Amino acid sequence: MNIDSTSPINVRFAGLGGTGVIKASDIFADVVFRLGHTVKKAEVHGMSQRGGSVQSDIRFGPEVHSPMIPEGACDFLVVLESSQVDVVRGGLRPGGVLLTPADIDLAKLPTAKALNVAMLGRLSRCFDFPEQSWQDSLRANFPEKLHTANGKAFALGRGA
Amino acid sequence: MHPSQDSSGRLLLSGNEAVALSALHCGVALGTGYPGTPSTEILEGFDALGGRAQWAPNEKVAAEVALGAAFARARVICTMKHVGLNVAADVLFTMTYSGVEGGYVLIVADDPGMASSQNEQDSRRYAEAAAAPMFEPADSQDAYDLLRTAFEVSERWHIPVLFRMTTRVCHSKSPVTPRFPLGVAPAETGAPAPEFVRNIAGRVMVPGHAKPAHRRLRAKLADLQAWNEAQGPNRIERRNAALGVITSGISYHHVREAAPDASVLKLGLSHPLPMKTIREFAASVERCVVVEENDPWLATACRAAGLAVEAKDDSIFRFGELNVDRVRRILARDSGPEPVPPRGRPPELCAGCPHRSSFEVLKELDCIVSGDIGCYTLAALPPIAAMDMMIDMGAAVGMGLGLRHVLPREQAKRVVSVIGDSTFLHGGLPGLVEMAYNPPATGHVLVILDNGTTAMTGQQEHPGTGRKLDGAATYQVSYEDMARAAGVKNVIVLNPVREKARFKELLSEALRKDELTVFIARSPCILAAGRIVAWQKERQAQEAAAAAEQGSCACGQDCACAGGADESNPVLNSPHEH
Ligand SMILES: Cc1ncc(C[n+]2csc(CCOP(=O)(O)OP(=O)(O)O)c2C)c(N)n1
Numbered sequence: 001m002n003i004d005s006t007s008p009i010n011v012r013f014a015g016l017g018g019t020g021v022i023k024a025s026d027i028f029a030d031v032v033f034r035l036g037h038t039v040k041k042a043e044v045h046g047m048s049q050r051g052g053s054v055q056s057d058i059r060f061g062p063e064v065h066s067p068m069i070p071e072g073a074c075d076f077l078v079v080l081e082s083s084q085v086d087v088v089r090g091g092l093r094p095g096g097v098l099l100t101p102a103d104i105d106l107a108k109l110p111t112a113k114a115l116n117v118a119m120l121g122r123l124s125r126c127f128d129f130p131e132q133s134w135q136d137s138l139r140a141n142f143p144e145k146l147h148t149a150n151g152k153a154f155a156l157g158r159g160a
Numbered sequence: 161m162h163p164s165q166d167s168s169g170r171l172l173l174s175g176n177e178a179v180a181l182s183a184l185h186c187g188v189a190l191g192t193g194y195p196g197t198p199s200t201e202i203l204e205g206f207d208a209l210g211g212r213a214q215w216a217p218n219e220k221v222a223a224e225v226a227l228g229a230a231f232a233r234a235r236v237i238c239t240m241k242h243v244g245l246n247v248a249a250d251v252l253f254t255m256t257y258s259g260v261e262g263g264y265v266l267i268v269a270d271d272p273g274m275a276s277s278q279n280e281q282d283s284r285r286y287a288e289a290a291a292a293p294m295f296e297p298a299d300s301q302d303a304y305d306l307l308r309t310a311f312e313v314s315e316r317w318h319i320p321v322l323f324r325m326t327t328r329v330c331h332s333k334s335p336v337t338p339r340f341p342l343g344v345a346p347a348e349t350g351a352p353a354p355e356f357v358r359n360i361a362g363r364v365m366v367p368g369h370a371k372p373a374h375r376r377l378r379a380k381l382a383d384l385q386a387w388n389e390a391q392g393p394n395r396i397e398r399r400n401a402a403l404g405v406i407t408s409g410i411s412y413h414h415v416r417e418a419a420p421d422a423s424v425l426k427l428g429l430s431h432p433l434p435m436k437t438i439r440e441f442a443a444s445v446e447r448c449v450v451v452e453e454n455d456p457w458l459a460t461a462c463r464a465a466g467l468a469v470e471a472k473d474d475s476i477f478r479f480g481e482l483n484v485d486r487v488r489r490i491l492a493r494d495s496g497p498e499p500v501p502p503r504g505r506p507p508e509l510c511a512g513c514p515h516r517s518s519f520e521v522l523k524e525l526d527c528i529v530s531g532d533i534g535c536y537t538l539a540a541l542p543p544i545a546a547m548d549m550m551i552d553m554g555a556a557v558g559m560g561l562g563l564r565h566v567l568p569r570e571q572a573k574r575v576v577s578v579i580g581d582s583t584f585l586h587g588g589l590p591g592l593v594e595m596a597y598n599p600p601a602t603g604h605v606l607v608i609l610d611n612g613t614t615a616m617t618g619q620q621e622h623p624g625t626g627r628k629l630d631g632a633a634t635y636q637v638s639y640e641d642m643a644r645a646a647g648v649k650n651v652i653v654l655n656p657v658r659e660k661a662r663f664k665e666l667l668s669e670a671l672r673k674d675e676l677t678v679f680i681a682r683s684p685c686i687l688a689a690g691r692i693v694a695w696q697k698e699r700q701a702q703e704a705a706a707a708a709e710q711g712s713c714a715c716g717q718d719c720a721c722a723g724g725a726d727e728s729n730p731v732l733n734s735p736h737e738h
């Protein structure tokens with residue numbers, strides 16, 4: 001992905017409340033921000049914890065204005081819940097990358113909760129960020145007791 | 161609060177986090193407010209950073225607590241969502257007359273598009289109606305910087321100021337370069353030391369004092385307007401003169417993306433409007449468009465001043481929030497139909513939520529339910545669909561009484577008012593008093609859903625939880641005592657989950673009687689249950705320890721064992737149940 005273009009890179013995480021959408025997007029934003037990019041992130045809180053649809057937009061690049069991704073302009077769409085794929089697919093630009101749970105060998109997930117981390121691992125393949133950046137952000141965003149399981153989930157997605 | 165930080169010290173903060181950090185860096189002595197999406201995280205963040213923050217029972221009380229502190233020269237913030245300002249409006253409209261000694265910033269979070277609100281009212285109208293200055297940050301850095309300017313204005317003109325955020329400013333994250341490192345409270349903030357100085361004519365707003373106060377207020381605004389023209393936090397960005405856009409808040413960023421070549425006037429202090437600046441800007445471009453969310457407040461003001469500005473088509477764009485695509489359409493004068501966003505899955509009550517059980521009982525008894533705002537409002541949606549009305553916080557009680565007063569007897573007998581615990585303490589208490597004062601001929605039934613938290617907005621404490629914003633223990637009010645004190649004859653406490661059958665039986669009995677009954681349906685929100693149970697144990701252990709020290713029973717009531725331990729009586733020597 002060419003990050004030097006003047007228009008921002010648009011990454012959207014989508015799913016249902018409780019599937020780890022916000023967490024995954026926080027970690028991704030953290031990775032990108034620490035690498036020195038200008039980042040904006042938009043999401044709607046509120047009733048999301050009660051199982052409703054949740055989306056979080058992250059935009060980064062040399063210059064970012066609106067925090068919300070325009071219609072049909074997602075470069076990457078990471079969907080954490082299969083039932084939502086058809087609902088949100090329209091947000092992707094032509095040629096954009098769609099990542100769904102079908103991209104992960106779910107049987108090998110250490111815990112079902114770690115799907116969001118596995119999806120981050122899958123997403124990490126699309127960027128040439130140092131792997132250490134991802135690991136650092138994962139550690140900073142989760143309690144220590146989850147580090148081992150998350151390490152496995154991330155590796156599963158990254159295909160390491 | 162553990163935000164991302166890059167190597168140059170920039171922080172990735174939400175607008176709410178930026179305000180919290182700025183409040184710390186401005187030396188705010190007290191933050192108060194009432195929870196409400198999207199404003200809630202400001203006080204939580206301020207507390208997490210070491211600031212003194214507390215929840216009030218409602219926005220009116222919060223605004224009054226803040227006012228007292230500001231009379232004493234302290235620097236204060238008071239936070240609420242847009243509809244909260246309706247509750248606090250009574251204070252607002254007269255505290256602009258009295259003015260303040262210390263800086264007072266009332267932060268109000270609007271919700272264009274109603275991501276989680278019952279209306280999309282526009283707080284800018286309050287600024288004008290109450291003659292309060294109003295700041296409008298566009299992003300997190302802006303929020304961080306403008307809060308400081310807001311305090312400067314408030315202290316220089318001795319006037320409380322409004323600080324209008326919107327959902328996207330509150331909840332979007334963007335980089336912030338703070339003046340001090342995260343979590344550092346600067347030693348020198350310039351905040352004056354609190355002190356009481358008597359000023360009866362300035363603060364007792366009887367007509368004789370309020371008449372000159374009103375004139376003073378208008379003079380302050382005129383002076384502030386001149387300052388706003390000359391050096392206010394507004395910015396003209398000159399680009400192509402073919403198109404000029406006047407805007408504020410998050411819309412500024414949508415405009416920059418939708419029309420990168422346009423000249424822009426971005427307003428940071430939008431009341432009192434710098435009309436001279438606006439006029440000059442409008443004259444400097446060939447086409448001038450006002451881009452604003454919701455009400456045509458700015459466009460109307462410009463037109464009233466005789467400016468030929470273009471505005472959005474309000475038959476379409478008055479509704480909902482703006483975004484880059486909508487701003488493109490506004491600028492292209494495209495009033496065609498908009499694409500319909502796909503419908504996601506609506507939220508529902510959590511599995512195991514105690515409210516579910518309560519509403520199943522109400523449904524089974526075919527009650528007419530005068531409802532209220534909280535997680536339990538989700539019970540209005542299918543499949544439960546057992547709430548008949550919801551308007552504003554506290555309304556369940558009054559609306560239920562009104563229905564009872566006029567409905568034919570057989571329908572009136574089915575009416576029940578249902579309200580959450582936080583909502584009851586916020587706005588339901590005067591309704592309880594009304595219920596005993598003007599009881600309907602058929603009696604009435606009020607159900608308080610005591611789930612031990614303010615669940616809807618993310619589980620905040622309130623006076624009924626016995627915990628303060630920071631989790632410290634405090635006095636826990638008793639709904640049952642309040643109901644009895646108000647004059648209600650039948651007061652029943654039960655667990656709607658474990659005692660569902662009993663609830664149904666007692667409710668149908670209460671509906672048959674022409675008497676007043678209050679049920680307290682007590683069962684914790686499952687997301688907060690762990691914490692609630694842990695705190696209950698902690699409290700019991702503390703009470704037992706305190707009692708052991710005094711050599712009395714730990715029941716905390718005026719019982720026969722209160723006089724001290726009787727060595728010969730093993731029952732009285734151990735804490736017992738009442
Ligand atoms: C005047 C006003 N202030 C704040 C809000 C935001 N708000 C909606 S419901 C609610 C409280 C809900 O708590 P509770 O009554 O205990 O019900 P629960 O969600 O716990 O079921 C709040 C703070 C509002 N809608 N109106």
Ligand code: SF4
Pocket residue numbers: 050508509510512513514515535536611615616685686687688
């Ligand atoms: S958060 Fe608590 S009160 Fe709200 S739906 Fe879930 S269990 Fe019920």
